[in-house]
Amino acid sequence: MAVPPDLAAALIAENFSRDAGGVLRVGGLSVIDLTKEFGTPLFVYDAGTMRRTYRALCAAVTGFAEVDFSVKANPNPAVIRVFHEEGAGAEIASGAEFDAARAAGVPPERILFAGPGKGAADLDRVIAGGIGEIHLENREEMVRVAAAAERHGATVRVALRINPGAAAQGGAMRMGGKPSPFGFDEEAMDAAIDAVEAQAALRLVGLHLFAGTQGLKAETLLGQWAYGLGLAARIARRTGRPLETIDLGGGLGIPYFSGDAALDLGALRAGLPDLIATLRADPGLASARVVLEPGRYLAGPAGLYVARVLAVKESRGSRFVITDGGMHHHLGASGNLGQVVKRDFPLAAVVDGGAAARAATAVVGPLCTPLDMLARAAPLPPLAEGDLVAVLQSGAYGLTASPTGFLSHPLPAEVLVEDGRATAIRHRG
Template identity: 60%
Template sequence: MQANEAGAPDLAHRLVTEHYAIRGKDLIAGGLTVEALADRFGTPLYIYDADVMRRSFNALKDALTGFADIVYSIKANPNPAIARIFVGLGAGIEIASLGEYERAREAGAAPQDILFAGPGKRDAELARVIGEGIGEIHLESFEEIARTNAIAARADKRVAVSLRINPVESVQGGAMRMGGKPSPFGFDEEHIPDVLSAISATTHLDLCGVHLFTGTQILDATVLLAQWRHGLDVAARVAQAIGRPLRSIDLGGGLGIPYYAGDRALDLAAVRRGAMTLTQMKLAEPLLRDARVIVEPGRYLAGPGGLYVVRAIVSKVSRGSRFLVTDGGMHHHLAASGNLGQIIKRDYPVIAPARMDEFAESACIVTGPLCTPLDTLARAARLPTLKAGDLVAVMQSGAYGLTASPAGFLSHPRAAEVLVDQGRAVAIG
């Protein structure tokens, strides 16, 4: 397939080999050719392969057996059809808004299997989920403690809550650090005694656990396991301080997937070995022994199963650089353009899904149709010499794609979404 001319496999090659199949010139997703799907549903198009997502879930579940349960962080891809895949495999859902609560329920998640995190929960959101049912609410500020208690009192309900802890800097890691610095997320670890005092003064809050989230896009198993170990240590200190067992320890998400040249996949064998050690650590602490440990990935589960497919409108050369202008771009896939918080703009793996039998030639700049130089999907894509009408697919696009993008910018058409599963394709957006 599209390796370089010397035949050395690049990241795109490795991902195709791991997750998809090739039939002649065509990339196969869910038993169907990408070209046929693009012809049927139009472009720009998100294609989600249900089987790839199931394999990601089952591989992680196997690595965490005996240690932690998986809760899908629905912010990664809130399409109910995607969430339904993971609910069907036994996952709970982590939400950060009432809208996500409604999507989780639409996906079939029971209220008790939904966790509500986020630093800015509105009173109406809290009232709704408390009234209809929620597994846990993860509290993130002293004001939120007071407001949640008051809302629970009005509803005459005792509500299970966990404390989101902003951990110390020494355990940070990942592409985007979520703790160890001033943050809107959670309570600073050094203020845990004051938080526990505030919780003890409430009448309708049942403190059941703790929640830590230290970073995103972690590819180093050693970093991830160190963060989980710290989470267990924080949980033990909280349990000892309140003098009773905890029921829940949420270690957050942050499990990464390879996006860029040089990235290596998270080593699940190392995660498995580390999880066994952490299980023994947990069992050795009487106040944690029976607690349910939760890991809440989103990107790791949904990302590899997604392709963002666009069609070339124009092929041109400008001052020696080859450009391919397509019908999709940053308005549908902000992350791939490098404009979703990235400091250094690097290319996602990009392929020509209907010309997989050809070697890549010179580097190509792939852009969208928007009137801004920011609308660039790839700056040095190794592709065959494509022309107007040819397809380009951005891999690793199942998470933080369409709903994390300014879809209304310049009023171009919204991208379609399709779920493919063992030869069957269904429009889901």
């Protein structure tokens, strides 16, 4: 179903609310009150929205796959803990993320370690900690993992990350079907299998595939997953034993821009019977744990980034709202995190009764660069110094994906709202 043109209003109706005075509320709490307690700029996450999103996705893929959380999307242990309480394991990309997942209560055997540049120190850290699985992405890493395993007297479970052929591409950011630093090229897969098998300290148990990210079409994801099952079957045949894990990656997208269509979970569910039949029919795959590990899809809709208006000015016919928040905290919203064509994230006034006329408004931050722009033409009511604006879809790839040291502004607080209570999960400064 296509998202209505007023994406911000649609997302507020779906995940948050407004009271009779038009004040934006998260989990029943006034955003104005939250900023009085925790200051601005401020990241606010709604645990209830996270839980609903996780449960809906699990229900859609039940019988086919389990759902883990990709920690890179939001590595705050309190956020990881919400998904762990729902049953998720964790996919990590560094030793520090391993520590964050463990601090959130995730057992080490439920943690998968991916990423193209795993160093010796991080490998020692996770192997000593009992990591469940490490995904190999190149020959040097294979040798490094084997050496670390030998140092710790362990046999380490590993999977091969495969850079698939062009048939598996899709999503807003292709991560397969082209030259890539990620994983072994599909055409070199057999040689990589043989090389792993020759390492006594490694046990090849699975496949990792990640063909693209920000996928909004069910048919694209289903096609990628089917392709992944074919690659998994090849690994099982080459090793002569069943696979234990088939990690089909994340890549599930969320609507950021007007006109985006939200991922149709019903269509996703409708396409699974053929994939389930493929799994059951192949002895090399039938007992494998199939894993999806989205991050953005699970955490993104639950977050707001709230900033306070410092000034409003007109410049040569354009309206600018200058705030205390910006790209140093939320690079994605500024359009500088991989966007080729910069478009506005959904952004709303925190107080909006709906009666005032909207005008196209540029919302900018306090940094000394024209790149520091949270919106270029957001349809906003009149705003004045002291008012608040909120960037939606901000629960993923926000603070920790941003250049927080640029111009040395203090870090914002992060707040988790659940059961009518707000808890600071990262303090300001």
